[in-house]
Amino acid sequence: MTVTIYDVAREANVSMATVSRVVNGNQNVKPATRKKVLKVIEELGYRPNAVARGLASKKTTTVGVIIPDISNSMYAELARGIEDIATMYRYNIILSNSDQNENKELQLLETMLGKQVDGIVFMSDTISTELLYEMERSPTPIVLAGSIDESATIASVNIDYYGAAYEAVKKLIGNGHEKIAFISGPLTSKVNKDYKLKAYRQALQDAGIEFDESLVVECNNSYDEGIAAVGSLKELKPTAYFVSNDEMSIGVIHAVEASGLHIPEDVEIISYENSKLSRMARPMLTSIAFPLYDIGAVSMRLLTKYMNKEEIEEKQVILPYRIEERNSTKNT
Amino acid sequence: MTVTIYDVAREANVSMATVSRVVNGNQNVKPATRKKVLKVIEELGYRPNAVARGLASKKTTTVGVIIPDISNSMYAELARGIEDIATMYRYNIILSNSDQNENKELQLLETMLGKQVDGIVFMSDTISTELLYEMERSPTPIVLAGSIDESATIASVNIDYYGAAYEAVKKLIGNGHEKIAFISGPLTSKVNKDYKLKAYRQALQDAGIEFDESLVVECNNSYDEGIAAVGSLKELKPTAYFVSNDEMSIGVIHAVEASGLHIPEDVEIISYENSKLSRMARPMLTSIAFPLYDIGAVSMRLLTKYMNKEEIEEKQVILPYRIEERNSTKNT
DNA sequence: CTGTTAGCGCGTTCAC
């Protein structure tokens, strides 16, 4: 039925060891016999069994990827970055959605380790202590992509969330705004709560503007909640919005314009993501570039170093961000 | 180092066969010994090695997924559908991007088969004869998701592309339009060329409207080309657009409105996809619902039947479509 | 209900 290394060995009048050598590119094979073996492989349509190989060599050339939700464009972008680099290094990817559910995350980690992946790229807004504990004792390397582990025990790749948010709010302040709303994603996420929100507060404070809690609206990152957030802020009449992602920003745009105000003349908006949506909005969104693809790519690259037991120069990688100025803000 | 089934067998004073039985939920184990084994498993932190298991059982409980590009929201949606059902049936997914490159597709197929996946879900706009040949002789089941194989030799899940397109164009005609542009994706794609385009022509013909080739614009599915398409049609002044996907539709909206025309008063648009973008456009897009998630889910479900060697009632599944009426068309 | 014994397909010493 299935043709094994044994079959080609017999057919080529060599031992399976020799076949194994040519398949694995070992140089210790006489060119003539190599050629002969290759020919038989071709004839028989022999295809090495990666599972058997994995058992014998203890390497599967596959890495696990655990992300919240592949149908969310942010994570899809991240996944693509991971996959491209994985392919470059000859790895395949086992992709799983966790929906940020901690039990699912734990269970997925377990499954991946059971499948003997050579490494894991993990993403989640918050990493519980139990998860962290499991990761620390993982026999295979793990790197966090766009995820915060403040204990810094696990390798990670991120941007300077705090600095980026601070700069955005500061820019809004610089444009003369004092009533700046912060439309945030879930505050259960460490990035939102401990970085963006704190940066928002600090930027306000540094400008001598009093923090008003009611200007902060916690949303689920969706378009509809972006719209709703503006509605809930109606009486406060914010003149500027700092929004956690592009999809919500579009909701904000629509709600603001529906109320008769103009962007950026009456209201300015700075988004956070800079996906292709930011160019598809009207006005086009000024947005902090959150380089998901790069974070994925760099995470995977870092993981390959761990898998090869290479020297790691920097365990906590911080990628640069930038503000992409478009038309939802008044630019000088 | 790593604890094996052997270790727990020794520690629990049973044979490895017994350990295997409890791990696999085999009922032929006395409750007392089951409990004892479970305890040792817990103590030793034993984790079954899926690779060894795969070698012995010839089942890996993982399926391969080959799609064009996970960072494209359409395919991401499809992938999520696949993954959800896969999870439901306890399969993991090896996800790879082909970028619609035939060589890459062939090579990925080869890789997946080498990794001994139990099944494969494949998506591509066009399936070359060589690819088809390889699929036919694949030892493991394959199902095509949202992909056409006219020879009908490989199982597949699709919608009635022709009927959907026909209905869209007919609706536009019914609203009084005669100059209807068709902004198509690549005509190298069978769906675009042999289904949507043909339906467009037939609907026109059935209404006694002459087909004008210059009203058909081939694009790469991007927002920018949607804009460009409208520009290239400026002199022809089409009063309606049938557009191949939501992203291009938004480009069309922006370009049309930039030219001073109003939607839907002056120009009507029907899109094809009905992603969440269709609600985020202004005006919101009337769109043919292309149920990517469902196609993925049903494909995976179908695949499980093949993997279980169940009876297949319908090898070529056609899912229903519908038109979601919103504000880019005048609705009665 | 439980243990023994073969493999599953391949990588890898270690001799020759």
Add this chain to the structure above:
DNA sequence: GTGAACGCGCTAACAG
């Protein structure tokens, strides 16, 4: 440069 033999960790008969 090449082959024989063992082992990777587990499932699957087959006995008992």
